Amino acid sequence: MIPSVTSKDVGHKLAEQWPTYVAYLVSFATIGNAWLNHSVITEYLDRADAILLRLNLALLFFVSVLPFPTHMLAAYLSNEGDERIAVTVYGLNLLAISGFIAIVWHYALWQRLVTKDNSEADVRALTSKLDPSLASYAVVIGIGLWRPAVTVGLYFVIALFMIIPFRTVLREVRRSRRS
Amino acid sequence: MIPSVTSKDVGHKLAEQWPTYVAYLVSFATIGNAWLNHSVITEYLDRADAILLRLNLALLFFVSVLPFPTHMLAAYLSNEGDERIAVTVYGLNLLAISGFIAIVWHYALWQRLVTKDNSEADVRALTSKLDPSLASYAVVIGIGLWRPAVTVGLYFVIALFMIIPFRTVLREVRRSRRS
Amino acid sequence: MIPSVTSKDVGHKLAEQWPTYVAYLVSFATIGNAWLNHSVITEYLDRADAILLRLNLALLFFVSVLPFPTHMLAAYLSNEGDERIAVTVYGLNLLAISGFIAIVWHYALWQRLVTKDNSEADVRALTSKLDPSLASYAVVIGIGLWRPAVTVGLYFVIALFMIIPFRTVLREVRRSRRS
């Protein structure tokens, strides 16, 4: 990725690599979000059964595979013809990651593997955000077939929507106003 | 692995890379299975002695080495003459991983390092599956000398046979029928 | 990085690669320091809230990104025209890492997430060193625009200043004199 030393105009060449930085940032935000959700799930987990471990392994598979579509995205993002395939494969990977987080979580709830006091703020935030994020990925993959370039930004917006703890921030703002 | 940007027909070129995807998937399934078995073993382990740590280190060696035969498999899978060597080396590596899981487990049982209540479902599943999987790897390596292309699929079948918790799934299906 | 086998004069070629070694050493020292600070913070943390986890994720982002500017530094360090950009990008990354360590720490103090007995030696060392290190990075980035080659050494000095536990060393020296 680093421009060759002989090039006179390194700053300009680095600026041209923006698709690489964008792809890395979106992938980091998505995996970071998966990690946050995963830590919330494991925190409230009372015990794990054999099936939950396997579902978790499938989630891990799609996380471990993400660098490949990320490289594709970085290589084709400013390229008219090919970015459609890259953006679609990338979106399907993000959908699979979010999908398996949702499956792991719903399986744990269904089998009563979570501890009882799941009325906490971060559990509610997780359940209220998982399904909308899945729907968003499906919609954005559809948009990508028609307008590929826009979708990368939208994937970043979905990741940010998942990561930012709106309720906690709101509560803090209110509390600091009162005091 | 990513086709160059100038190529008109990226989708087709990506499809041609199927050996890479297949090799990655089989390796992921095998290491995932090793991890599941390893977590079952360590869960029921009461204590570890000096020899168990060394056997575990040897297991780790063969896991750490797997990416090399995986790359070989990906490079030679659609290549008549060379795929025999790649498939055999790959199979020997998978056999070594399963072999050392079996050695670690039998050593722990022999030295009474496991806790007493090893009548649990996942311990029984482990002991009942380890030896058949070892025999299967040996047989498939033999088949590979004669028909290399078939074996990769068979390695995937063995990994799936090890991963899928048939008894747990069966019990769940029965329980959901009753209720 | 390894010179080709045909080259007669490998020792000399290896010596010419000094920018690579310097860049690796400075990056290792900086990340090592971040890890030490991070372990002090988590040791005195009573609990983590949703926002602290996100701030920690942002810190992790800038740590995960550091290898890219490190490679740039290694490639351009002995190159008149281009080292200015490399040194500046590298410095901004180091500043971001230290900045987010400071943000995480001050947030934890502000929200009273740390345990009460934060009068320990390593907590005092952390609070007394964080802000000077931030100011130092800002100053050195400025120097880098004017004299790029000097700054790499200065970044190493800052990392060492952060890592070396002066008070503990001093105390040990005094104690060994008395006895």
Add this chain to the structure above:
Amino acid sequence: MIPSVTSKDVGHKLAEQWPTYVAYLVSFATIGNAWLNHSVITEYLDRADAILLRLNLALLFFVSVLPFPTHMLAAYLSNEGDERIAVTVYGLNLLAISGFIAIVWHYALWQRLVTKDNSEADVRALTSKLDPSLASYAVVIGIGLWRPAVTVGLYFVIALFMIIPFRTVLREVRRSRRS
């Protein structure tokens, strides 16, 4: 490392890569040994002070750096002129790793950071093997200046001498004879 697909004689080419396999095996054995010693040290550690953490970081530095001399060794091992430099740099790295394990261990003993009951078998094995291994590395580096090719085998012997738990094996053999 993987020979190109067009080559007729892949098996032969793979066999020619023996220096790569040897270098990987010796490095794995050395790092594996460092990990075993490290786990013995941390197991008997009562608490860690600021200086111990820094010494541990220096140990980690030399472990993280080892892949570079390993690659050098693999590239130059069958090459008359250049293998001397590769073997010497590699040996110095192994010496630094063992040296810092010894420093961490002696510091912990000196500062009484270890728990009292350090009369256990693995602690005695550690203290009785650390200093001979250091001396061996120094001697083998000297031999390497004169006969480079032999030393790689000697480094492997040192690692095996450190890893194999002679007393435990002996005790087991005696016990199984009696019963």
